[in-house]
Amino acid sequence: MTGPTPAPFEPYRDWPGTARTTMAESTPWWPERPRARAGSPNVIVVLADDLGFSDVGCFGSEIPTPHLDRTAEDGVRYTNFRVTPLCSPTRAALMTGLNAHAAGIGFPTQIDPGFPGYVSELPVDQPVLPEVFRANGYATLMVGKWHLCREDDFSEAGSRHNWPLQRGFDQFYGFLEALTDFHHPHRLYEGNSVVHVDEYPDGYYLTDDLTDRAERMIREVRAADADKPFFLYFSHGAVHAPMHAKADDIAEHRGRYDEGWDVVRERRLARQVELGVMPPGTELPPRNSEAGHDVRAWSELNATERAVHARHMEVYAAMVASLDRSLGRLRALLAELGELDNTVIVFSSDNGAARLTDQPRPAPSWASGDDTGTATYFGYMQSPGVPPAVDEDLPARLDELGGPTTWPHYPRGWAMACNTPFRLYKFSTLRGGQQSPFILSWPAGIAQRGAVLRRQYAHITDVLPTLVELIGLELPVQREGRPASALAGTSLVPTIADPDAPSGHTEQYTECVGNRGYYRDGWEAATHRRPGVPFSQEEWQLFAPDDPTQRRNVAGEHPDKVVELKAAFDEAAWANQVYPLDEGSGVKHLQHPPRPAPRPLRILAGTPTLERHHASMLVQGTRWSVDVDWAYTPGDEGIVLAHGGQAGGYQLWVEDGALWFEQNQYGDPHRFGPVPLDAPSSALELRVEVTDGRWTATVLVDGTERLVVPGLIRFLSFLPFEGIDVGICRRSPVSWELYQRRRSFPFTGTLRAVTYRPDPDSWEQLAARAEQARELGLGLQ
Structure with a gap:
């Protein structure tokens, strides 16, 4: 039995409901693709990690940073630029133009206690920087630290919906979490895939690798399309712990810090005044004295402490110099391509310089106090019962510091110096925690050149609207069919053009692990949180507009202003998903979405x-x-x-x-x-x-x-x-x-x-600890 005879082949067989046509008779149609406007500039956003306000040469540092300094000469520096006091929240604010809690990332993304401001991932309805640039016809590139997705999603089986490629980047090479080893990175990703490495080559250094890859991405785009602009987000792991550097780089700074942090602070402030970064007559506040944050005079240290502490800062300086050298390589490539003048470069840091934990620790026998720094970052931070053998032996192993056998972090005296002339450190809502250097250059697009300074208040949420206005981008108003939220930031373009233009950002809340702060028209109110103390008993400090280094608390002289700014904080906190506040019970680390009990x-x-x-x-x-x-x-x-x-x-x-x-x-x-x-x-x-x-x-x-x-x-x-x-x-x-x-x-x-x-009993124990933490927190309101 045979089937029906097939119909003869017809090259223009009619489809139902269509007329027979030839290709020559038809009108061509192609889907519209985003195209950048002719002459659009490239854009590079460089974000350092835990870099202090004064760590760059053009902001007062003795560390040689010629390439950052040259970038500043090609544009403007903002001397009152603020970020959040923590890494992930700053990055979320940069990406979205929203305040960090409103973007769901009020704390680094290792938590999800079940509150909207702390879900540890970017909002699905908000376009982020690379999505904005991609919608405007840019190639979008990223290298370095992401730190904007949940740790449950780090694995190959995790959801990738909040990884860089799913949030608008065409290419990504880097790591997803807070930190990694600079000599032997624990887990790198290329695109959506893990980079499988058994052994790194001798002499490997992460910052160099990231720069190699950034250069390669730029060359690839330019070879494939001579006209398409690119957006590159270079998100450094430097200078976050572990403070790793190459031995030759460390040696270049040998002896530079033998005079100690007190002398470095004084010299940096003098240089800041000379550069115009700080106004004449600016005075240093006293050394930080708050419990767990206090710093002793360098002259009080013994000879061994001074030798160890000086080497810590030599390692740190080498990391800063490597970051500057990285930017220099990108500038050289752009110059070779003839595109340096038509490239916008933005540089800042995600928070102030960081101290180690304020938990008391036993000091090594060679130290006369506990402010020693460490060669074993996790040992110092995570386990109070760890024998201090590594730090005990450190004076005899100084040449290893910063190398692959150590995981160092400097003592908080150096963090204080790096934040010159401000008080306290990362996590604090005082200016040492949230004031960062900010440089913006575009030689072909803005007239300002040379030592141009702007003193207007500016905030990390201002970067996205600034780039949109400066370049003439169209801002998407929705994502995945959902309307986007209005941006919290304001454009800096008026102040770039006019040094006397008023700041468009006149007030701003800040919150970090229960520390609270509010800025309004130069006045600042802030608290210094002590975990376990009821919030109602906390003192609010107040600082006047003419006191940039926050030397004098004038709350007693202006009680009405304190009441005003406390109320403003409360209103902003409710509007931005800040509540519930972190009272210090630890519940945010213990409470998480339901997970199955662990199985073999x-x-x-x-x-x-x-x-x-x-x-x-x-x-x-x-x-x-x-x-x-x-x-x-x-x-x-x-x-x-x-x-x-x-x-x-x-x-x-x-x-x-x-x-x-x-x-x-x-x-x-x-x-x-x-x-x-x-x-x-x-x-x-x-x-x-x-x-x-x-x-x-x-x-x-x-x-x-x-x-x-x-x-x-x-x-x-x-x-x-x-x-x-x-x-x-x-x-x-x-x-x-x-x-x-x-x-x-x-x-x-x-x-x-x-x-x-x-x-399997671990999860029940964790739930019990979370309940205990909640009960503790109820008494701290």
């Missing part, structure tokens, strides 16, 4: 590194274990499993016929073994149990207990900072000594998988 996880050998957030959840709680599925044969060697890196972690490996276990206690290695493997074994189990806040590691071979190690450090929260590897130790090594001999040391035998068995 089998990780096959050869699996790329399990992302650090998901890896850390496997080792929380009171107990956990891991089973190794392998077939050991004498002569096999290599890493069995590794979790973490030089910042802290643990690993299990076989070498010379024996099993070894090592825990890196935030830079302090503790090795245990050997456990001889004399005969073939089909089963190996490592069980780590937590007792009395510490870990006890028990190694069993074929069910027989072979090694018991009590009193280990218990890694908390998001640590270890690198994820889990099976059969290799990728990137930053847990054991530097082993890495020097064997590098990443892949396992040579038959290793099928490891299975982690987390403690």
Whole structure:
């Protein structure tokens, strides 16, 4: 039986409801694509991380920053430019033109306690900077730190809806979270994919890598289209901890800080007055004296403290110089392309210079106080019970500071100097926490050149509307079919053109971890939060317009002004989703959307590194274990499993016929073994149990207990900072000594998988702690 005869082929077969036409008879139609206006400038926004107001040469620094200084000479500097006192909130405000809480990011994106101002991701209805530029025909490029999506979404299985490519960037190369290792970055992304790296080359440095990639992106765009402008967001990880720099760069600053922070403050202020950054007669406020923020006189330090602290600042200065060199490379490329004059360059920092925690810590024996800085950032910040071995040995290891075996952060005396001439640091609503250098240049588009200063109040929310007006962009009014919110910021264009033009931004609220502040027409009111103190008992300080360094609290002289600004803060806080305030109970870290209880996880050998957030959840709680599925044969060697890196972690490996276990206690290695493997074994189990806040590691071979190690450090929260590897130790090594001999040391035998068995009771404990935190917070209103 045969089917119907097919119809003959007809090249112009009619479609239903259409007339027969030829291509020559038809009118061509193409979908409209966004095109930039002829002659539109390129735009580069460079954002530093934790950079102080005075850290750039043209804002008073002794650190050589010739390329930033030249950029300033090509444009204008704003001397009263404000950001939020924290990284993610500033970045959210920059991206959206909204206040940070209104954009849903009132705190770094490691939280989601269930309140609109703290959802840790950008609003779905608000176009962000790259989407604005893309809609206007620009190529959109990004390198560096994103830090605008939830940590649940960092992994390959996470939602990418708030990653850079989904928020308007054509290309992205960088990292998604707050910080990373500059010598061995723990997790880089290219576009929507993780960059898989076993070992970084010797001499690798993140800022150089990001600059290489930015140059490549620019060259790619220009080779493909000679006329299409680009928008590049260069979001530095520098100078956030860990304060890492290349050895040669550090050496260039040797001896520069031997005179200490008091002298540096005085010299920077003198230079600021000379440059016009600060008005004549400006006086330094006294050294910070608030509890946990206080700084001793340099002259009171002993010789060892001065040597260690000076080296910390040499490392920091090297990081700042590398950031400047990065901009210099971009400027050189633009000059080679003939496009430097027609490129808008914006530069600022996301908050003031940062201090370490205000929690009291035991000082090393060589120190006469606790303001010592650290070579072990996570050890200092996360675990009060960590023995201070790394910092205890630091005077003998100064040449390692800033290198790959350390995770440094300078003492708060240097943060005070970096914020000259302002008080306090990152997190504070005083000016030291929120005043940043700001440079805007466009040689072909604005007439101002040379040492041009603007003293008008300006805010990070002003950047988006400024670029829109300055370049003549069309601002999208909706996103995904939803109307966008009105921008909180105002354009700086009138003040760029006229030094006497009034600021369009006359008032602004600030809030950070319960610290509150309000600016109105030069007057500023602010609180200095002490966690655990009821908000009703907090004192509001008041500073007059003629007191830029906030030396004198005049609240007692102007009580009506205090009442006025407190009421203004309250109104703005309700309008911008600031409430509920962070009272210090810790509830924001404990309360999160419902998650399933952790289940056993089998990780096959050869699996790329399990992302650090998901890896850390496997080792929380009171107990956990891991089973190794392998077939050991004498002569096999290599890493069995590794979790973490030089910042802290643990690993299990076989070498010379024996099993070894090592825990890196935030830079302090503790090795245990050997456990001889004399005969073939089909089963190996490592069980780590937590007792009395510490870990006890028990190694069993074929069910027989072979090694018991009590009193280990218990890694908390998001640590270890690198994820889990099976059969290799990728990137930053847990054991530097082993890495020097064997590098990443892949396992040579038959290793099928490891299975982690987390403690399901952990989530119930977390819920109980959250309830306790809520009860505590109820008494602090």
